[in-house]
Amino acid sequence: MASAMGSLHLDLKDCGNCPIRHRAVCSRCEADELEVLEDIKYYRSYEAGQPILWSGDHMEFVASVVTGIATLSQTMEDGRTQMVGLLLPSDFIGRPGRDIAQFDVVAVSDVTLCCFRRRPFEDLMTRTPHIGQRLLEMTLDELDSAREWMTVLGRKTAREKIASLLLIVARRDASLRQKLPGDGMSFDLPLTREAMSDYLGLTLETVSRQMSALKKAGIIVLEGKRRVVIPDLEGLVAETGDDMDGGVIA
Amino acid sequence: MASAMGSLHLDLKDCGNCPIRHRAVCSRCEADELEVLEDIKYYRSYEAGQPILWSGDHMEFVASVVTGIATLSQTMEDGRTQMVGLLLPSDFIGRPGRDIAQFDVVAVSDVTLCCFRRRPFEDLMTRTPHIGQRLLEMTLDELDSAREWMTVLGRKTAREKIASLLLIVARRDASLRQKLPGDGMSFDLPLTREAMSDYLGLTLETVSRQMSALKKAGIIVLEGKRRVVIPDLEGLVAETGDDMDGGVIA
DNA sequence: GAGGCCATTTGATCCTGGTCAAAGTCGCGC
DNA sequence: GCGCGACTTTGACCAGGATCAAATGGCCTC
DSSP states (O other): OOOOOOOOOSOTTSGGGOTTTTTSTTTTOOHHHHHHHHHHEEEEEEOTTOEEEOTTOBOOEEEEEEESOEEEEEEOTTSOEEEEEEEOTTOEESOTTOOBOOSEEEESSOEEEEEEEHHHHHHHHHHOHHHHHHHHHHHHHHHHHHHHHHHHHHHOOHHHHHHHHHHHHHHHHHHHTTOOOOTTEEEEOOOOHHHHHHHHTSOHHHHHHHHHHHHHTTSOEEETTTEEEESOHHHHHHHTSSTTTTOOOO | OOOOOOOOOSOTTSGGGOTTTTTSTTTTOOHHHHHHHHHHEEEEEEOTTOEEEOTTOBOOEEEEEEESOEEEEEEOTTSOEEEEEEEOTTOEESOTTOOBOOSEEEESSOEEEEEEEHHHHHHHHHHOHHHHHHHHHHHHHHHHHHHHHHHHHHHOOHHHHHHHHHHHHHHHHHHHTTOOOOTTEEEEOOOOHHHHHHHHTSOHHHHHHHHHHHHHTTSOEEETTTEEEESOHHHHHHHTSSTTTTOOOO
């Protein structure tokens, strides 16, 4: 269904050098467990814009995002779509025990996945508890963020939604480069206006208008097409509606 | 923080007779594992309307809902609230590895919980994989439904939202009494208009108006205050916006 | 540099659902 | 029975965001 490009230059074969070694589903594994994983893993690459999975597809593999960004979304028959998750490096795709995909997965940027055939992975999970434990932890975290996002979708105004999204991306970006978010920080916004609208339950026109409004209010500064500067982080937080917003995310 | 009533008449002490034995977090446990659980478990009861947990509370226990219904919700500083989950018998409250509650939990009807002190439960989980496996499975299911609900919140109209909620409650009710949902079925709607509005991201006035509209259109029939009759299930499904809606839920 | 493609911005207007307000219904205790 | 409180319904009006439409700007190819 999805076309694999299958190029991998680095010595990713060695899990010890893997960039997501400490955060992915395998992060708890010991050396011997990693060896087993190395035997059954393989890599796949997708170009920006390519579909990775369609809802209803048979899933022959589960995978970790190694590099790049993908979206998880649901589309209604009449075309309305809602993004239900943003998949970043170390996030997990698929679920043991289910072989039919429930949502669409699309590569937003170029994406590399570390894949495991589903059956061997499931077998492995019953034998090495570290994988299941880590997957449980990751799933609980995702459930918490999904629930927090429900409040954004159900109760926030357009402006608050935009501010919330910007803050999430800003914090994630800071955590990736191991810095604390602060005044003057900047980051790339990897999403088109349409993708943002799908995430926020808005139209792309409303997203554009609110971005302009936040720019005019001095809450954000846009550098070129993709780069966002936050001169005053507290100001942005205030725009999200929930103040004091739960502190920094790991 | 929450007041426990601590009354339990039935011989719930015996896990073998527990009404949620086959669906709860303990459903995979063998007899010997159940014995360990029985040693550390205790029951708590809450009356309709009572809070079970506040966001920010220290959680000294995790628990399974044995009987009754509770809501999981988030409240913004200015009072806007969003329900992020409905907790039904067999659903799990709390999470291993976290000691601060993230959401408010409130008993909607009288509720009985089967509680485990968190520490012993966590220890037990590392020793008996069956519990962790089942919890993972349940959490993955909840994540899927949370994501489906995001589409309801983000993209559906008020009328579609109401229809979606009614359909969910109808299906759950049918599955509880081990019947297939069908034309002419009826069920109790355990939620006030306000609770419905919190679930759907609407105001209670809009909920009331749309309920009236569905009644006028003959999609639903109201018997008394709480009872809903569905004369034509297909008609209700059509009102949800997603037709063919994924079949029956266990 | 011209042209075309795409994402984005901006404008004008409409409509769904929110807000504010008042009346209706039910159940309950006195 | 009466009155009270909680919940619900209904109405009038308003506004936030959607819709439809057009203009702008960047980037790529030729």
